[in-house]
Amino acid sequence: MIEVHNLVKTFNARGQLVRAVDNVGTSVAKGEVLVVLGPSGSGKSTFLRCLNGLEELDSGSVIIDGVDLADPKTDVNAYRREVGMVFQHFNLFPHMTVLENLCLAQKVVRKRGKAEREDKARALLAKVGIAQKANEYPSRLSGGQQQRVAIARALCMEPKVMLFDEPTSALDPEMVGEVLDVMKTLAQEGMTMVCVTHEMGFAREVADRVLFFDHGKLLEDAPPAQFFAQPQDPRAQSFLRQVL
Numbered sequence: 001m002i003e004v005h006n007l008v009k010t011f012n013a014r015g016q017l018v019r020a021v022d023n024v025g026t027s028v029a030k031g032e033v034l035v036v037l038g039p040s041g042s043g044k045s046t047f048l049r050c051l052n053g054l055e056e057l058d059s060g061s062v063i064i065d066g067v068d069l070a071d072p073k074t075d076v077n078a079y080r081r082e083v084g085m086v087f088q089h090f091n092l093f094p095h096m097t098v099l100e101n102l103c104l105a106q107k108v109v110r111k112r113g114k115a116e117r118e119d120k121a122r123a124l125l126a127k128v129g130i131a132q133k134a135n136e137y138p139s140r141l142s143g144g145q146q147q148r149v150a151i152a153r154a155l156c157m158e159p160k161v162m163l164f165d166e167p168t169s170a171l172d173p174e175m176v177g178e179v180l181d182v183m184k185t186l187a188q189e190g191m192t193m194v195c196v197t198h199e200m201g202f203a204r205e206v207a208d209r210v211l212f213f214d215h216g217k218l219l220e221d222a223p224p225a226q227f228f229a230q231p232q233d234p235r236a237q238s239f240l241r242q243v244l
């Protein structure tokens with residue numbers, strides 16, 4: 001579903017060249033769940049943003065379901081519709097109800113009629129366990145509920161891939177579980193997922209593979225059992241000592 005070859009993304013930060021993603025290659029099979037780990041500033045978010053066409057690549061390629069993002073003939077906007085993204089901060093539209101949040105892109109991008117988009121929205125709200133909140137405004141929901149709305153909103157577009165960037169990092173601890181449960185259900189249903197998270201339990205239980213980044217480099221790409229028991233790189237070892 002996803003192929004990444006020799007991906008390089010640099011930033012010019014106050015005159016200093018930062019290799020945020022430094023020659024990374026990997027692939028994700030359809031239905032596979034990857035968890036991306038690494039210290040702050042190691043390039044995890046930039047890597048995800050490259051998968052979503054939100055960053056112009058310096059070099060290398062990202063191919064999703066056969067579409068090469070770097071190909072000038074690729075319509076990046078069309079492609080981005082196939083990839084759902086969920087962020088740490090839920091980015092819901094505050095002046096719209098939950099239902100309106102879920103319907104907007106369906107209307108504008110997918111050109112779905114009112115009945116079709118509302119049916120879709122209600123079905124997905126039920127799926128993430130908040131059907132009764134359809135007519136509330138986001139500010140009236142807890143953080144965990146808002147994040148579940150954000151996931152449902154992404155799913156309305158029927159994405160081929162879901163990307164998660166620290167979806168539980170801004171939540172109070174008692175709400176982390178409800179969001180991870182939704183992600184776990186998606187994984188079990190066969191969604192292809194790339195998740196940046198610090199939730200090691202989720203990584204162990206749900207991931208097919210763990211990627212470990214440091215200074216933009218992909219240092220480990222291994223099944224969780226192997227990664228957690230025998231990390232190969234010293235930096236992965238010291239990272240695990242700090243988080244476990």
Ligand code: ADP
Pocket residue numbers: 011012013018019020038039040041042043044045046047
């Ligand atoms: P992570 O998500 O692992 O914390 P990021 O991908 O956000 O890491 O950042 C990787 C590196 O790239 C960091 O050194 C960060 O400062 C730098 N960086 C990220 N985005 C930008 C940007 N828009 N401009 C300049 N530097 C950036």
Ligand code: MG
Pocket residue numbers: 044045046
């Ligand atoms: Mg980040």
